[in-house]
Amino acid sequence: MNSNSSIKGRGSQKNTSNKFSAYSYETRNDFLEFCRLEGEVADKNKTQYIPIFPKTIVNKVTSPDVGMSYSMNMYQGCEHGCIYCYARNTHEFWGYSAGLDFERKILVKRNAPKLLEAKLKSKKWKACTIVLSGNTDCYQPAEQEFQLTRKCLKVFLKYRHPVGILTKNSLILRDLDILKELNEYGLIGVNISVTSLSEETRRILEPRTTTIKKRLEAIRILSDNGIPVNAMLAPIIPGINSHEILNLAKAVSDNGALSMAFTVVRLNGAIGEIFTDWIRKALPNSADKVLHQIQECHGGNLNDSRFGLRSKGEGKIATQIHDLVRLAKQTYFKNKNFPKLNTSLHESYKCGQLKLF
Template sequence: MTKEFRKNITGRGASSNAGNRFDKHSYEPTPEDFDNYQEEEQPRLQTEILKDHSKTILTENKSPDIGFRFSVNAYRGCEHGCAYCYARPTHEYLGYSAGLDFESKIFVKENAPEQLRAALMKKSWQPEPIAMSGVTDCYQPLERKMELTKRCLEVLLEFRNPTWLITKNALILRDLEIFKEMASYNGVAIMLSVTSLDAELARDLEPRTSHPMARLKAVETLAKAGIPVGVNVAPVIPGLTDHEMPAILKAAKDAGAVFAGYTPLRLPLSVAPLFSEWLEVHRPLKKEKVLSLIKDIRGGKLNDANFGSRMQGQGAVADNLAGMFDLYCRKFHLNEQRIRLSVDHFRRPPQSGEQMGFDFGE
């Protein structure tokens, strides 16, 4: 779509539905199509819930630069609508766009808790931490109604299988009592992602996430409850949010975080034109600078898919970010100890018809 007709869609991160890279045909509207366009006629884009009929719940990760092997994704797509989200292209495999479709057509795996229970009951399952989630946010707005994440947590608690969670939503506090019990056997760690402390920027960039201060308040509440919690400064957008890293790390420490991480922005596949469009709509004066700095970090491109470098980037700009992160983590005493989750308490509940074994001695 030509830039004259790119609109700010209320409550959404994307401004359009980018073409699906697997489609053989696409339609590009012309100015004549908008001759009778009335902006007030455009209805507010509603979220559509679709059923996910996939037969497995555990997704195995084989990337050597990601710190987990298995993840649970009870949702596909994400209402948070973060303009930069690396997971957007996954919607194209489902026949939809990485743009507005990704944040408005959400696939829901209604039997996720039952599938998770079945997976953990298998004797082939060797207990290890399970991430929630890999390609969605497990506490996106739909979770308030669906409660799939909560029910999956209850399964993990029953089996004493450790988990770590990452989210941008303060809804995570709803499940505080579950986390307290998990923490008693070293079975949980949580990260809240904070991209910016600027509420206006956050609203434009990640429209349906919690307010940055609400996320930091969630960090504080979790920390006071004895739950290992950290803050992920991610993504770091050079030329837009990179200057905020020291303030975010300080706010994280003040809230009680004990660890932190960061990742410079990269724009895989269809995310590149979508984020470029976001810049044009919301921050046009910064567009060229931001894209240029991303290329500086990503070897002259907007994306780097190589293991290792994709997480931290390369070159002078990336080195400066790494140095700043290390400096302020030391200053605020973050990452002084490694968080290790325990699998020692894993147990399988007796199946129907089985009896609990007791040893009364002799």
Template sequence: MKVASFKGRGTSQQPGNVYEKNDFVQEHMEGVDLPIYEENPRTKFIKINTKSALSVNDSPDLPLSYSINPYQGCEHGCIYCYARNSHQYWGYDSGLGFETNILVKANIIEQLKRQFEKPTYQAQAIMLSGNTDCYQPAESKFKLTKKVLETCLEYKHPVSIITKNSLIERDFELLKKLASKNLVHVYLSINHLDNELKLLLEPRTAIAGKKIEIIRKFSTAGIPIGIMVAPIIPGINTDAIPKIIKLAVKAGAKKVGYTVVRLNGHVKDLFHNWLLEHFPDRAEKVMHQIEALHGGNVNDSDWGRRLKGEGVLAQTISDLVQISIRKHLPKDAKMPAFDFSQFIGNGQTKLF
């Protein structure tokens, strides 16, 4: 069934939580039973405590083993977001609930410092964030990402940031300090150049033009910055790949990466409904092309294939990205190596 979205939201759907025995339903259209949301709800911020600041993964297709996520849930509303499913662990749905119930990890700095101070802790680059965007709108209110960066500077600990939000510009001076010590990499996620598509695909993120401006500003200041063209969705944003890479590299991006879309769990139905609402003429074709990337399924958990896909279409996308990189990115362009030698955790006395 096609369900229209609320303005400024990726979806208005509220799929059932797979971990809950009961579900809310609307049995009588005449209004005897009411839906949970009759109109676009306000975002709720729920403070929680976390047992550990760092998440550890052993995924062979991810470059960093540690990640830190100050927030769970995300107001950005990206309809394709794989993190939607994880919101069910907290008792919320992966649709509108993911966008409107934001968990704020109030004690994350205390826990991060505790982990840095452990005698057994070995410094390695942390991905900020690995699940939901660390610069989502909640950050303007709670400033947890800024505090994480301040903590990394205090302990001289390397950190790699990826975001879709221009709020990162607020921390420009802090990032310059980290960059001067080879402690930070910044990546902006750019998968479109069409502002109208942005409003549908990832409603509350920054427009591409603003991200290009930030790349230029950061690069000029010596903050190492790259881009992720992610996710690439066949039939929706594939044509934009060459120009995105051209503009980003011209602005100063030192590295280009990409991933293809995958639709795990409830994201499959949320995304399909989104296609039916906004691109009904190509909805089934796009779904079939996504299946072609992932061995006949839109849901994919196979290492390697889940991020880049396989088959003829995946190779076409890879070729398009690589040709654009060879054409625009200088051969000597690269992100500087992190300096792990400065780390002063492990219970070491801080003299300065």
């Protein structure tokens, strides 16, 4: 694979138009020529952190296709730059593009820990696992500076509340101390995303994520400490990583993962345009084949919005993927089980010692 991307270190190679805006963004050739002649940089490709202060932080998940009831995100936008990311479209709600803006304009919810604590102390709240990163990765590069994920984990521990984590960054090991404490009470479950065993594939699909070696190492270290890990082999993209399913399953199982899950890629909203532009630049010789195979999984379209089918796909290629996943689970996860998290402790910790009187 040879990446011909002109904007280094980014997944998207353009800013798509925001469907909620009357304006569109275009980089004109005459502007680029002007910058060249003037010796100026047309695009500095810098990441910008923008503080925001929402009123709530915990979101109820209503989609039947997502294996969680509640999620929370400390950051909107994600510097990892995964080209297929379904969360890209949510950046349009903030007035930005789902393309480069999603990777370079990161909204930081500075008050996330306080909002979470208020939620967990609410008399109406009943303990139910809240998953960090239901939308964007809680251990993306911004976390190194703001440490909002670590602060929120301390809140979960304080109130003995179950929490799930979904990430593809080995930065999670920084918080091993808190994760071990949470695990003593059965309050933590971790989902590590591993989409390929090829570094070359990872670099073009997920340009600012941690290496595959470090992700497998994270699974091993967490598992060695008794922390349950589910491996997310997602998304499976026919023609790019679909041939790796069995090898991926073996690798994550060998490193201690207790279970695995998958999705078939779907390119909803603006992501279809972003992905198509990307693959024609990054993998020009494979572009048509991959796009056609994705379409074959979704009734001739790049996207399918039907609940129950949109993340599973249908047709011959999707069936082949499902068969491989079934074989992988039977072969590598036959006697393994991911535990249910403990929801019984939170009520007595909700109001601190006052609950004792």
